[in-house]
Amino acid sequence: MSSTELPGVRAAAAAVAPTVSTVRVAEGERLRSVTLAGLTLNVRSRPPERTDLPPALYVHGLGGSSQNWSALMPLLQDVVDGEALDLPGFGDSPPPDDGNYSVTGHARAVIRFLDAGERGPVHLFGNSLGGSVATRVAAVRPDLVRTLTLISPALPEIRVQLSAAPTGLLAVPGVVSLFSRMTRGWTAEERTRGVMALCYGDPARVSETGFRAAVAEMERRLELPYFWDAMARSARGIVDAYTLGGQHGLWRQAERVLAPTQLVYGGRDRLVSYRMARRASAAFRDSRLLTLPDAGHVAMMEYPETVAQAFRELLDEDGGS
Secondary structure, three states: OOOOOOOOOOOHHHHOOOOOOOOOOOOOOEEEEEEEOOEEEEEEEOOOOOOOOOEEEEEOOOOOOHHHHOOOHHHHOOOOEEEEEOOOOOOOOOOOOOOOOOHHHHHHHHHHHHHHHOOOOEEEEEEOHHHHHHHHHHHHOHHHEEEEEEEOOOOOOOOOOHHHHHHHHOOOOOHHHHHHHHOOOOOHHHHHHHHHHHHOOOHHHOOHHHHHHHHHHHHHHHOOOOHHHHHHHHHHHHHHHHHOOHHHOHHHHHHHOOOOEEEEEEOOOOOOOOOHHHHHHHHOOOEEEEEEOOOOOOHHHHOHHHHHHHHHHHHHHOOOO
């Protein structure tokens, strides 16, 4: 059993509902809460321009939230009925009752959400950790996925970039506690600048309004008593998934994906190596590749128009629905 899988054990921090700042909602967005057995998910959506549009689901990466898709969603609301969820323990979704933050656990949450809403098959988007989650969903439940769009997906690398090492260290027991003590004096603004330097190809592209919103969200997250636990366990889940072999390995599952797949990689990505684009293109049987030399790890936030256009072309190839 994975060290991130603790059946029957409720995350200790989830026992007390924290009082935190209100989550940000951009103009035109709606939030709703979906309660399933042992799981509550916050869902962000934008009303589609027509009622007959096909459904889409957006899945964020480690430490992110559904807000990571707020720049892309309005660019596609004329072609899909889009929803973005906060994975368990992130954004405005509380921790799962069983404390399971493995890639399989997150994938199971996505599958349960789709099954409960009977929205499949969907156009599924995933970034980073969300990319590995989306890959697993597409492999084990092909009936739920119409197309797959992966932006810097977290798939196993033999030679991990040095700049990605600190994220991997979060998985080591005790490191999160040590890091939180060492950075106790850091302001939310300092933390946000650090995250942006790691995730963006060019942090200068972020507007002052966007930066201030990110700082406010950082402040809100730090108020959550389970924030670091969710980060550590999810990071451990990624490491576990990287070391898993056989039929359950992520690369083997990528080979099993039947859905037409759009891959997006950034040339300045400091977390997922640009060189993995070629391997991913070979692994996914029906793939097309978009490379953005100046993008970092979150191309949908840095170059949303370009990513939207790539999806539109994928949609056209798939018959427009």
